[in-house]
Amino acid sequence: MNGLLALHKQHAKELTSVNGIEVPKQYNDLDKEYTALRHNVALSDYSHYSKLKIEGEEAFDVLDLAVAGDVAEIRDEQTLYTVLLDLDGSIITDVYVMNDDDSYVVLSEHLDDATLMNLFKDRMGEFEDVEMTSLTQSHAIVAMEGPYSWELAQEIYGMDVIGIPFLGFIALDDDTYIFRAGKHGEFSYKVILPVADAEALWKEIEEKGVRYELVKAGLALHELTRLENPYFSPTGSGSVSRDPRELQLQWMVRYDKDEFLGRERLLEKRDEALSKKIIGVVLQQEGEIEAICVGDSVVCGGEEIGKLVACRYSPSLKKMIAQALIDEAYAYAGIDAYAIKTTDGVEFKVNTTATPFINNHSMLINPNENSFVNPDKFRNMLEQLEAKQAEA
Amino acid sequence: MQEALKNTIDERNIVIDEVKKVLIERLNLYQEPQDIDEDTPLFGSGLKLDSVDATEVVVMLDMSFGIKVEEGTDPSFMRNINQLVDFILERKRATEAAAAEAA
Structure with missing residues (x-):
């Protein structure tokens, strides 16, 4: 057993095995992990990639x-x-x-x-x-994620971290990379490094993360965060469709590329009429409603037009959110004429909406001007703007 | 489908088609309109637009839809096609309401 896994076994609430690799499923209470990821910094182990x-x-x-x-x-x-x-x-x-x-x-x-x-x-x-x-067994992935993860990563790796664009990375040597990418809409830095070095890095991040109110998090958290910011999910929308058009994931394919596996059939399907599409749905009323489940119908004027394929309570919106596979003629955002009908026959009015469902806190942070730990700087651009307006 | 819902969807479809057409033309995108899903991110991944393109989007709103984006406007309306369309329709309704009140 490697040192990082031994640490998890000692401290995590629950571990899980993904792709044959044990990683934390949950470290703390989910709401605590959620708040850290959405508002300051969460530390996770993604070695299962x-x-x-x-x-x-x-x-x-x-x-x-x-x-x-x-x-x-x-x-x-x-x-x-x-x-x-x-x-x-x-x-x-x-x-x-x-x-x-x-x-x-x-x-x-x-x-x-x-x-x-x-x-x-x-x-x-x-x-x-x-x-x-x-590199799966030889390398671990330790991730700093959240609106101030860039600042913590910069403490460890230096100013160059701030210059890493989304989907960019720095190769520290032949074996170690800092890679900026996440599937939840917040700043995210994944360090891909030899397993032997992972425990020391985890401890260093934990120690330096205290000032950022860092919280250790597990994979279970992302069942929610990836619904708030939808990405390809084999267990969510991917369980009912693998068609890039139905999933609204055509941006991940290049139709005009000369050759790739699946291209021929993909181009044929592109010319066929689309019958259904995944769209975002938000309940009009606030609160968590346990009766709403995957598989519930989406109805319009009593007629079924689709089914829920993923649903959760969003703490950021304080409402239930869902993805639904809807008949194409009805699959538009900005509609308030539909309802979710539960298996008990109860209807809850919804609005269809653009996804991501939430405006991520990281969008309010400018690493060149804001800081979580420097009292001379504003924490985000909103505070900065308010101060500027008050001054005027 | 009820008439009111059909009208709402038709109105939205017209704006979606126009936004896609103008974005493809102004930003020289390689995609065909049907290849751009309404929830496709405009920046980062997705269409991979940059800050220069963001200025083009603001110019496009003015030239094609008569919408002026004031300084300090929350830029989240530019996250994807759907949010851009929501923004255009909201502004259109606000203008119509103001005109009706003035009359």
């Missing part, structure tokens, strides 16, 4: 054929967030593809190491000058 290094003269060709996004778009220290499709043009999983000086690191949250490796081997075809190495 499968990690694959792809190198060689033909590494680009293999990747470009395998993923639906355009690998040519990403330069050194940039990352592509895209999907792997099957031959039917359906999404198998989302992946990050990091370009590290023309060798690549692929990260996948939803596939285990062997499945990911085999998917790429299947796609290698006649390419010979390609080498694949799994």
Whole structure:
């Protein structure tokens, strides 16, 4: 057992095994973890991501054929967030593809190491000058996430952290990367590093994070945060559809790329009429309502027009939020004429809405001007604006 | 579908189509209109627009929809097509209400 896992076993509330790797499911009360992620800093272990290094003269060709996004778009220290499709043009999983000086690191949250490796081997075809190495067991991922995670990361790694753009990364050496990407709308820095170094980093972040009111968090938290900021989810919307059009995830594919697996069928489907689409739904009334469940009907004038595929109570909105697969003719945001009908026959009025459901706190933070710990600076741009207006 | 709902959806569809068309033209996007989902993020991932493009979006609102965006306006209306459309429709309704009151 590695040192970081031993720490988790000692302190976490509950562990879970994902892709064959044990990580914390929950560290603290969920509301405490949620508040930290949405308002200051949460510390998490994402070592369960499968990690694959792809190198060689033909590494680009293999990747470009395998993923639906355009690998040519990403330069050194940039990352592509895209999907792997099957031959039917359906999404198998989302992946990050990091370009590290023309060798690549692929990260996948939803596939285990062997499945990911085999998917790429299947796609290698006649390419010979390609080498694949799994980093899954050798490397951990420690993440600082939340509106002030950039400030904490900067304390540890220096000013360069602030310059990392979304989906950018810095290679600290051959083995360690700081990668800025998250699936919850807040600032997020994932440190990909050798397992042997992970325990020391975790302790350092914990110690330096005290000033930021850092809270350790587990994976369970993200069942909620990823509904508030929807991403590809195999257990949520992905459980009812893998069609990029139905999921509103066409931005993850490049129709105009010459070749990639699933492209032919995807292009055929693109010309077919769309029958259903995932949209966001918010209850008109406030409060948590336990009677509302996945599978409940969405109705309009008594007629069923769709079903809920994911639903939760959003502490930020103080309302129930949901994703629903709706008949295309009705699948529009900005409509207040629908209701959720529970299995007991009770109807709750809803508004359809754009997603993300929430305005993330990180959008109010300018790392060059705001600070959580420096009393001479405002914590966010809103406070800054109010002070400016008061002064005027 | 009830008449009132159909009218609401038709009104929204017209604005969605116009927004997509103008964005593709002004920002030289490679996508076809049907390839841009309404919840597609405009910045970061998604359409990958940048701060220069954000200025173009503000100009587009003025040129195509007659909407002037005041300094200090919460920029979250630019997160995706749907939020942009919500913003346009809200402004349109506010203008219509003001005109009705003045009359």
